[in-house]
Every structure is written in structure tokens, then in C-alpha cells.
Amino acid sequence: MRFLIDESADTRIASPLRRLDHDVTTVAGDHGPALQDTDVLAIAHREQRILITDDRDFGELVFHLRQPHAGILYFRLSHTRLSLRVARLQYILAHHSHQFDQFIVVSDHDVRIRQASSPP
Secondary structure (H helix, E strand, O other): OOOEEEOOOOOOOOOOOOOOOOEEEEEHOOOOOOOHHHHHHHHHHHHHEEEEEEOOOOHHHHHHOOOOOOEEEEEEOOOOOHOOOOOHHHHHHHHHHHHHHOOOEEOOEEEEEOOOOOOO
């Protein structure tokens, strides 16, 4: 799979993904720092990458402004520990990879799949 890690997310999760042979890029490292969220979403969509983010503003772009995307993993965790992020990511990869084209909200103990309607 192809992933783009937003600046708001912990880029250290790139290593576990790459060890699993996923294609991973980061916003700051591959596209430049301080991009607008609309630009980040456009890059992910254009490159058909699943966006990994901690930024809830992407929900606004997808659900209210109906911006196209290739899938979003929104981490809404109570702790920023890398071990928790990796554990939740492994769970998502094992149980929800067939839904990666959706908006997936990942919390400490729950996963919610939100399907956005098509753009107008």
C-alpha cells in the first residue's frame, strides 16, 4: 500500500510500514513543510496514497467540503507513545485494510469507519 504521513502525525511510524514493504512518503520530507491541508489532501489523492494524520481538519475537508481522497487514517489517541501508534496501526492493517479507501478514525480502543459521499 501507499501512504503519506502528514506533519501532524508521528513520522516514526514510517519505519514499521516500510518494514512491511509499504511505500511511505512524508509531507515534510518529500513535499516540503507547512503545506496547507488542502494541498496535502490533493497530493495524497493525486498519488493515490492513504493519508495518515492526527489533524481533525481533514474531516472538514472530506465531509463538509467533499474533497476527494484515497483514504485517511485519522489517529485520535490519548497518548503520543510510538508503541501505541504502532499497535493501533498493526491492528488496522490486520483488520481493516480492505476499508482503507474510507475515512478511518482510530482511537485507543475503537475504530470507526466513515464513508464520505462522492464529490459533487
